[in-house]
Amino acid sequence: MTALWWQTCVIYQIYPRSFQDSNDDGIGDLKGIAQRLDYLVGLGVEAIWISPIYPSPMVDFGYDVADYCDIDPCFGNLADFDDLLMQAHRRGLKILLDFVPNHTSDQHPWFVESRAAKDNQKRDWYIWRDAAADGGPPNNWISDFGGSAWQWDEITGQYYYHAFLKEQPDLNWRHPDVQAAMFDVMRFWFDRGVDGFRIDVLWHMLKAADFPDNPPNPDYRLGMGEMHRLLQRHSTDQPEVHGIAAAMRDIADSYGARGLGERVLIGEIYLPVDRLMHYYGRERPGVHLPFNFQLIDMPWDARTLAAAITFYEAALPVAGWPNWVLGNHDRPRVATRLGQAQARVASVLLLTLRGTPTLYYGDELGLSDVMIEPSQVRDPRELREPGLALGRDPVRTPMPWDGSDNAGFSAARPWLPLHADWRTRNVARMTEDPRSILTLYRRLLALRRDCPALSIGDFALVNIEDEILVYERRHESERLVVALNLGGRPHRLQLPDWARGSRLLLSTHEDTALAEHGALLLRSHEAVVLAAG
Template sequence: MAERGAWWREGIFYQIYPRSFQDSDCDGVGDLTGIIHRLPHLLTLGVDAIWLSPIFTSPMADFGYDIADYTGIDPLYGTMEDFDALVKAAHDGGLKVILDLVPNHTSDQHPWFLQARHARDDPHRDWYIWRDPAPDGGPPNNWLSEFGGGAWAFDSKTAQYYYHAFLAQQPDLNWRNPQVRAAIYNVMRFWLRKGVDGFRVDVIWHLIKDAQFRDNPANPDYHGGRPPHEQILSRYSADRPEVHEVVAEMRAVIDEFDDRVLIGEIYLPVERLMTYYGKDLTGAHLPFNFALLSAPWHAREIEAIIADYEAALPPGAWPNWVLGNHDRPRVASRVGPDQPRVAAMLLLTLRGTPTLYYGDEIGMHQVEIAPGEVRDPFERNVPGIGVGRDGCRTPMQWSALPQAGFTQAVPWLPVADDFTHENVVNLSADRRSILNLYRALIRMRKTHRALVTGRYRPVAAQGDLLLYRREDDGEVITVALNLGDEPVAIATEGRGLDGEILLSTWLDRDGERIDGTLDLRGNEGVVIGKAI
């Protein structure tokens, strides 16, 4: 069962994309020592845990999501000693450390796969998914790769196809094989013994495939301009019922250690997402809730998303919210230039664990990448329809120094063109900046228990206005968000909106009394407190 008061329920997570956070050795790529150097920023921000995208040994076909050694640190990022130093420095500062576990697939350079493709009778053969060609000599079925093209690669030496849900350089492991499960669970134990506080499990809903390898059905709603793999529904290649046994086993490994967390990456509709909490909440502590990543930025749409999510949660399950990550366009670009502050207030006042993506606290926007500078294999395989992920992975903007203070070399991706103004140093000095709003929101969240443990109560609203209340014993917090650019005046009588403004998105109304009418500027949000 979920533990009341657990750190992962009350804390705030911060995702670091290590390649882009801070370069310490002048090779243009971020590294572990660079992260250590920038921990003071995270402590000042006030977050409680850092989640690192993959840092394991990898040929970097998919920038670390193709792992060649699950218990090694890639030299690009440093050494195991650097990792140990990062864990110690983080823990000394009160920060938890979460690693990205990628168990669905390995690199094609992993020793397991090199052995598996050696011969059909190799002991590691069944660690991966191999099938004979179809009668016509083609792929075994119609499954498609999420990175474009078919999902089966032919191995001429052994005359069979192997399955890859992503790149051909990322062969899928066979999670129906108990030896595979045991090997990955031992990988988890290795890092947990080194002091890691938990895992975010990559594409956890992909782990089990249909035992009969049936063709996926066509998607009747597919239209041009969407990624090609969406032409079919992944009915048989993902989210199979047996996956929940695997998630429960992962949770059991986590539970061998005190006070750790299991997070699942799951892009599924809300009713299917909920099953990943597991029977009696013995699955993932936090199946990632990505509903806001693709939501139209309209008050009624968001209100409905919150209501549906809250209603679907199993008894005792703990919610979570995400506004940005390494796979989706930056929130500052999705919601428009005037709404990132409102988005920040939404994320940090909803019920549940919030996850911030590096750079969102300074309003980093999606960067347009010139064709000759594209690094993302997804964009290279499926160009021209906007699937590229490079634009949300550009270097962190620390200062107005060359390359934004990220590196003294040529960075692996270009720095955004606004870095001389929009950076940590400048925004720290601006009392009303978005960075100082994030700091204030996090301080407020830590000060008012209603924002952490309080119930969520929607308040009826219309148009561009989103209203809700957080209630805990002895305190009511009301959040009023104007998602439009026109001012609104709200009569407070009978709506429980009277009280004192604790925080506004423009950091200029603290302490203002609300009695009778609440006036909101366009693109403004406020948090109102009232003791009961």
């Protein structure tokens, strides 16, 4: 195959408030990211996805956008962004922005106009409905942050819809002027040189036109969060959304067609695999990569992983390219979910499966979720439903660069606390340690670059045995074996005939035993990559 850059690259997600502070206000910024580009090059990633940096009241830390075509002052300005983009491109790094098309801030000029009067020309840019017969909300839809998804507006005597916070009113994507305005936003950033977008909550963007009640969730139980009390059958994943995705794809593809560089669209979609596949496109191409979050949620055992990988690969459309994600700014970190030993094994899985991997900042250091005291909570998700462990602050804490005060992140007190072991678990210290997980990630990323089988090769399961998962990656004459021990005891694994005599390319244990009489000896919590022949 002739692979495109977004098929062979590794994407690194940066939460900008927490990556590097350059002006000592305790909040990360664009100049801070620019200061750390050489670290990213040395790590071995090829693309950076930056969470929202647009002007915002920061009620939801940037996911409440007040202006789609500017930079929030806490992060810098457009000149700082242009400089970051130039410096990244000079180093061969691509830049992806977070695009938040489902909703705006209630302080966005569009919404200010929309709520001014019922006959305002932008009234229908948002979703307004009369009260129900009893005076309550128009239907039973629940916000993802808990409570009704409808907010009463005293000014005009109607409810407006918000899938998230009341300060985040949903746009009406059935309105052609909304589509035109948002497509212009994409062009604004593409024309500036941005290489792609991660599209926030893509499956939320269209709602059922007649707004029926959502049905109850038969599997709901206390502690899941109120949003799960109902199935989002009518408020998400509507068939018309695929036409919107196709129109976005047309815009992105037009830049490559004009010789201006291939652009990529990645859709945030939390849906079962069979429904996820539709976002690759139906009659027309959809987004290039509908995010595949299975590794974040599934039980960590060999048979479950093997079944999920096989099902996902089989479900892909002919032209569909796979992708895998281990962590992001919304979900518990991999080291918290699996422990430090299996976080190393998980790194091998992420970077040796077929498809484009996304790495969340700090996971290469084995960062765990940070304990946030009640007085330190910043996330509105936790503030609205406290005590359910739904808050996202624990995974958004500052990146530790060294053992100096505030871990080299800032001279000021960081906006969120550092993890407890930051004086040893930091970039400078772990760079010097040949056994650190950071060193492992660097070796894995280098191996991925050196071996076409890992970036564009075929995938085939070889063996599932108790706690062991083994698969082959193959490209032309290059054949690699990846073997993962997902448990805490050693295993002796019989290799297929073609893999006997393989040489070790990488192990999560430096002093591992190798093949013995045609068998592979895997120590506890060990993953290896072997080259056949």
